[in-house]
Amino acid sequence: MLLLTVFLVIASFAFTDAHVFQKTSIVNPFDQLTVTSILENHHVISVRNAHKKLFPGPTLAYVTPWNNCGYNIAKIFKGKFDYLSPVWFYIEPKTPTGYVIEGEHDVDSSWIQEVRGGDDSMNISAKVVPRFQCRSWSTPDWYQLASNTQNAKQLANQILKVVIKYDLDGIVLECAYPSIFPFFVQRLSETLRTHHKTLVAVLPPIRNEEQKKVLNAQSFAFMAKYIDYFSLMTYDYSTSRIDGGPAAPVDWIIDNIEYLTTDENRHQLLMGMPMYAVSYAPYHYPEPLGMETVLRKLQEQRQHNAENQMPVIWDPVSEEHWFKYMINNHRSSMHIWMPSLTFIRQRLAIAKRYGIGVALWEIGQGLDYFYDLF
Template sequence: MLKTATKAESASSTLTPKNRGNKKKIQEKPLKIRTGPQKYSVFDKSFVTETVVAKDILENYQAFFTETDEYNFNGLVLGYVTPWNNHGYDVAKIFGNKFTHISPVWLQIRRKGPKLYSLTGTHDIDKKWVITVKNAGRERKTKVLPRVIFEGWTLSDYTALFNDKNELNSLTQTLVESCKQYSFDGFTLEVWTQIAGAVKSDILVAFVKFVGDTFALEKLHFVLVIPPKRSEYELFTKDQFDQLYDHVTAFSLMTYDYSNSQIPGPNAPSSWVEDSITSISSNLTQRPKILMGLNFYGNDYTASGGGSIIFHDYIKLLKKNPEQKLKYNPEVEEHYFDYKDDKGVKHLVFYPTLYSIFKKIDLAHRLNTGISIWEIGQGLDYFYDLL
């Protein structure tokens, strides 16, 4: 657990008879807000630094390098988009060439009866946006793979699916036909984290293989969401990775939410991220299929709880004290700051910075992995200069 940093004591001065009552309030310089395309990148202006002042973030977070087609990371880059953070839709269009895959969080697969499956959440699908994103990049065409979760399932539903090949065929064909109908390039499937503890691993492995092989025959991409290492008991192991390696396009590894409101601290310490990756593969040639999870959100903790925050929450907090310097913990490679709210309650805030993201991307380079970002609507616009 990262200890809350103490607030620096403010300097005080005594008014002399000569200046008593005549002390002038120091005028704060107005912020020079920069927005939209710029002729320089965050690297050109040396913004990617361990020393971070709130004012620098406030003045520059809405700006980005005008050459949005340029990208710095050559591996797979998946960006999640959610309907509740609409800015992500714009990010996917503006910076499309920086992503190899975009995964909008729209859909659920439901079992309606014997060999009868339906895809719900389709009301959120924006066909025009899908086509725009797929054609956003010049050098590499972005693939759109909506995330699908299993929703409203009972134990008998899962039993039927895993024990009857006709049921498997019906489910996968429902997914394949939906790809054709909506011009999707495949799906990102989140099922392992939902049922891994309740289903025998060999059954779940066989299911994923079947779906992956069916998608491959249709020339569709298939990303499997997998949990990170949490303890000695792992929900996803090296053996399972090896068995599934040839049957999926990539594995989206959820290396975020290391801390929580009960144990506040960093979002994703680099040592934990590295351990989560190396524990499932020691083979550098296999690791490009592992998409290292990268959070573009943060957390605001108090002694009684707290919760996640996204960019507009974070910006509001920084505006209260634009001259403050964020603290950096080199052990976890993340920045943080603390403050007291109007009720005197102390808060501890972790939110990614250019430097902390740069360190994570550097880790991905060193470990030879890809990247998956949760999620692009929660971050700051100048983050994308790093990709």
């Protein structure tokens, strides 16, 4: 049964020896991208590079239970990802008996062993650092953690118990702005480092001046003494705009990198990179779309296009692709902004230039051939 499962997973991919840009017939990656080129090549991956890490910086990949094909992506591209962060755990507000950590029912120990198991001949290894997210916390709950050292110690110890129980390599902590809880951050760091575990903290990106009061170069430098890596959520840039726009414009990404980090701590930053699209339609809230959904929409577009080569438009300012999708019996349209090979390539170039890593949200939403580039 196990052999059949592995076969079915591998059979869904098409393999080639060609590099991803060669196999998609894009001599210059800025050449016009077409619906046809995406539909015909998105599932083709390089057998030569499937387990070979091409990007030199640290790469963290999130995996979610609601897009569980990401679990298989982690295995198919074993070796690409230095850190895998399954989204399993939620920290509920404090009760009279302590904090409550939910999510143990999602833990898959066999998957952990499979993706983490090293292969000396291929230099393959990965650390499993599940996400622990504070959920349903009120302002008084945050204040209790920030002001009470006993609460901070208690929560750090409870997290460690889960880490030890499942033999995890560390955690990704998502709790608003970690700099608000300096004692908790220090305590958690010391607790994990005593057991040689990794601590990654999620940071919201800088969008306005108000945020700079709690997140700036000084607070980042302080946290960098206790936190190994920071997963910066540099995506969803335009979701507050009525007319929509790019998810991760390059100028905004660079502004965040340069504002928060220095030469001494920049290597600890993981630049967030979305593997999903976002659609914007009149009178509707922005909607995140997995790339499988985007493929279906592109297929529909191709069926209604006689030339069969309708372009996906490249925005040279944000360095992101988008296309128009007709709705309401072609009486109106939505704009869909999406990652592409070129989108990823340009952001990896930024990461290399600044000497930082990347954090992918999340690999269950992307296209197979995206991961060749990492």
